Structures are given as C-alpha cells and as structure tokens.
Amino acid sequence: METFKETFFEVLRSILPLTLLIVILQFTLVFLPMEIFWRFIFGAVIASLGIFLFLVGVQVGLTPVGELIGAALSKTKKIKLILFFGFLLGFAVTIAEPGVQVLSNQVEFVSGGDVPAITLVLAVAFGVGVFVSLAIARIIFNVPLLMLLGIGYCVIFVLAMFTPPTFVPISLDAGGATTGPMTVPFILALGVGVSSVLRGKSNSGDSFGLVALASIGPVITVLLLGVLYG
Incomplete structure (x- = not known):
C-alpha cells in the first residue's frame, strides 16, 4: 500500500x-x-x-x-551464457521501450519511408543489447567504467565524420530514447543482480554505469546505419 x-x-x-x-x-x-x-x-x-x-x-x-x-x-558462473542473455534482455526490453517506438515512427515519417521504423528499432535494440553485454562484462572483469565510456565516445566521434549529417541528431536522440521508463529500471535491476552475486552486496554499486554504456550502443549502431544509407 x-x-x-x-x-x-x-x-x-x-x-x-x-x-x-x-x-x-x-x-x-x-x-x-x-x-x-x-x-x-x-x-x-x-x-x-x-x-x-x-x-x-x-x-x-x-x-x-x-x-x-x-x-x-x-x-551459473558461465560467462558466455550471462553475456548472451544480457544481450537478449537488452534487445527485448528496448523493443518494448515507448520512446524508441515514437522516435522510429517519427524518423520514418520525416524520411518519407526511406528509413523504415522497424529498421531503426532493430538497430537501436541491437546496440543496446551489445552494450548491456559489455556492461555486464565490465562488472565481471572489473574494467574501469571511464575507459569504456572514453572508447565508446571516441568511436562515436569518428563515425560522425563519415555519417550523413541528418543521422547524427537521430543517433543522439536514439541514445536518449533508450533511457526511458521501461529500459532503465530493468537494466539497472539486472546489473544489481549480477554485481550482488559476483562482487558481493557491498559492491552492488558497480551496477551503476550500465545505462551510460547501454545508451552508447544505439548511437553507434544508428551512425553505422547512416553510413550504410549514405
């Protein structure tokens, strides 16, 4: 109550x-x-x-x-299994994210159907899934968060130079759309569960940073989509 x-x-x-x-x-x-x-x-x-x-x-x-x-x-202590299901859960929860659906429909409308909504949704979901797995691997192997964020944003800056200008703002909006009320609670909770078992309850704060990494994934995949469409 x-x-x-x-x-x-x-x-x-x-x-x-x-x-x-x-x-x-x-x-x-x-x-x-x-x-x-x-x-x-x-x-x-x-x-x-x-x-x-x-x-x-x-x-x-x-x-x-x-x-x-x-x-x-x-x-289970099976790293490959943990990372695989981390990818699947990140992928599935992103498809269910209302903000991603709204963004993809708007992009399809503005582009006159040149960029189908389903294509953008799948690209965003794939990016989130990959980077959720990467974020879980960071917890498992105790990799510094700032290093991964730095590498991720360097990749974004490089891809932005080869992507049509119209795809740059779309990619950044895609990263923001994944930080919605469906994706964030589930991904954070998933990270808390992983870190509490692998690193102990006292280190469950290691789960923070999952959303920061997960939001990089769709930016990169949408920029890659722009390179293909360009």
Whole structure:
C-alpha cells in the first residue's frame, strides 16, 4: 500500500506543474479553443493514470524480476551464457521501450519511408543489447567504467565524420530514447543482480554505469546505419 501512495504522489509531482502551467497560459496568453483545452485536461488525467499504473508495474514486477534474473544467471558462473542473455534482455526490453517506438515512427515519417521504423528499432535494440553485454562484462572483469565510456565516445566521434549529417541528431536522440521508463529500471535491476552475486552486496554499486554504456550502443549502431544509407 505504501508503494501505491508513494508512486501516486510521485506522478502527481511530475504531471501537476505542467498541467498548471498550461492552465495559466490558457487563461492569460494562449486562449486555445475550449475543445482543445478540455482534451488536454482529459489527456493529462489519462496520462497520469497510465504513468501511475506503469510505475507500479515496474516496481512490483519488472525490477524484482530483473534482479532475480541477474542473480540467477550469475550463479551459473558461465560467462558466455550471462553475456548472451544480457544481450537478449537488452534487445527485448528496448523493443518494448515507448520512446524508441515514437522516435522510429517519427524518423520514418520525416524520411518519407526511406528509413523504415522497424529498421531503426532493430538497430537501436541491437546496440543496446551489445552494450548491456559489455556492461555486464565490465562488472565481471572489473574494467574501469571511464575507459569504456572514453572508447565508446571516441568511436562515436569518428563515425560522425563519415555519417550523413541528418543521422547524427537521430543517433543522439536514439541514445536518449533508450533511457526511458521501461529500459532503465530493468537494466539497472539486472546489473544489481549480477554485481550482488559476483562482487558481493557491498559492491552492488558497480551496477551503476550500465545505462551510460547501454545508451552508447544505439548511437553507434544508428551512425553505422547512416553510413550504410549514405
């Protein structure tokens, strides 16, 4: 019950400021048609309800399952198996990410269908999957996070020089789209499960950095996609 209460007020704090701002603008500067304004109010209520239910689902189901899966995989002590399923989980959770779906549909619309939505979704998901595996390998082999981030961004800068300019902002947006409410909780929970078993509870903070690495993957794969399309 406490989880429901905390999540409700969290959603309220997130949605209420924007809603109040729109209401103030409506009656001071903008003066939208009342039909549109009431649609906004209705949409804000529905969105609040949806976000509330989604966050409750994440806390009740996705996060615990992610930790348990990470812990169970780590107990097998089979590195290849851990990395393989890390890739699969990163790939699958990215396809389910709403932000990635929105971005891919927008790119398909703007490009006139030249870049199909499914192609972009698969490229982004593949990049996240590969770098989730890499992030888990970092935990296993205790590789410095800054070194991997430095190498990753160097690759991005090099690829950006050979990619059509239109693909550079798309790739960066793709990296941001993967840091949404579906991907982040699950990947972090997966990292906590892995690090708690392999490195001990006291070192479970090693799970942080997974999202930073995972967000590099789609940037690189979309830039590579741009090189192919270019």
